[in-house]
Amino acid sequence: MVEPAADTAPSSRAGGVVDLRASIEFGAGTPALLGLKVTPRSRPGQRVERCELSIGGAPLPVPVDQPLVRAATDGSATTVDVSAVVHLEDQPDAGPLGFEDLVAWLVPSRYCPSDALVGFAGKQFGGSEPAAIDAVIDFVRSRTSYDANYSYFTTTAIDTLTSAAGVCRDFAHLSIALLRALEIPARYVAVYGPGLEPQDFHALVEAHDGERWRLLDATGLSDPTHAVRICTGRDGADAAFLTMLFGTAPLVDVTVHAELR
Numbered sequence: 001m002v003e004p005a006a007d008t009a010p011s012s013r014a015g016g017v018v019d020l021r022a023s024i025e026f027g028a029g030t031p032a033l034l035g036l037k038v039t040p041r042s043r044p045g046q047r048v049e050r051c052e053l054s055i056g057g058a059p060l061p062v063p064v065d066q067p068l069v070r071a072a073t074d075g076s077a078t079t080v081d082v083s084a085v086v087h088l089e090d091q092p093d094a095g096p097l098g099f100e101d102l103v104a105w106l107v108p109s110r111y112c113p114s115d116a117l118v119g120f121a122g123k124q125f126g127g128s129e130p131a132a133i134d135a136v137i138d139f140v141r142s143r144t145s146y147d148a149n150y151s152y153f154t155t156t157a158i159d160t161l162t163s164a165a166g167v168c169r170d171f172a173h174l175s176i177a178l179l180r181a182l183e184i185p186a187r188y189v190a191v192y193g194p195g196l197e198p199q200d201f202h203a204l205v206e207a208h209d210g211e212r213w214r215l216l217d218a219t220g221l222s223d224p225t226h227a228v229r230i231c232t233g234r235d236g237a238d239a240a241f242l243t244m245l246f247g248t249a250p251l252v253d254v255t256v257h258a259e260l261r
Helices: 099-106 114-125 131-143 159-162 166-182
Strands: 017-026 032-036 044-054 058-060 069-073 078-088 186-194 204-208 212-214 228-233 242-246 251-261
Touching: 017 186, 044 069, 044 159, 078 228, 099 186, 114 131, 114 159, 114 166, 131 166, 131 204, 131 212, 166 186, 166 204
Parallel strands: none
Antiparallel strands: 017 078, 017 251, 032 069, 032 242, 044 058, 044 078, 186 204, 186 228, 204 212
16 A cells, blocks of 8 residues: 655645746648647636737637637747736635536546556555545656656556656546546646746646545646646546647747746
């Protein structure tokens, strides 16, 4: 058995303010249609004071009811820029989950085939008590090396378990799959992480302990207390910061900066 790690996150984040900006640079290609999930929205736990998004210097509308933004290129090199000011608030307790939430956050998904890990998770962690949440995060963090050379767009939680290496996305997928295998609802959260080094679009895990959602960083590289949520999904397929639907727009560089005032 893996002993649970101590939950050292501060109990309150109310009053914090995060300044954030990001740039996604594309090289020349062919006219392309892009789906972007890079803008934070006001929701329980955070209030967006200002958010601006543009491509090639031309403003893009920022939706308030969902995270997906449509963008198009004409085939020339261009850059997507986002900047925002976000006020942090305490996250209200969700209480016990309803049936639809259980279905959404307990079933296997593309990158988190939890059904294939039920036997392993049961032997490694035992039952589905809330303490298992910390035990899973500690297990993934202690045995997985942060190494981009082992991560591909096809990498699943099982691949990460066997390679014992990956990036934040892979740490999150393995944690989520193990938690679901223990019948603990879990989901993938894309965030801006103040204090994260190196800065990037970051992946966290959110697990439900029966009374509340707990936001956790399986990599240990950031403090989830001050995370700014971009979107939530079953796994990285639901929360990718960039999806290319048609055409080609080679990704040249991504820069992210999130600072807590």
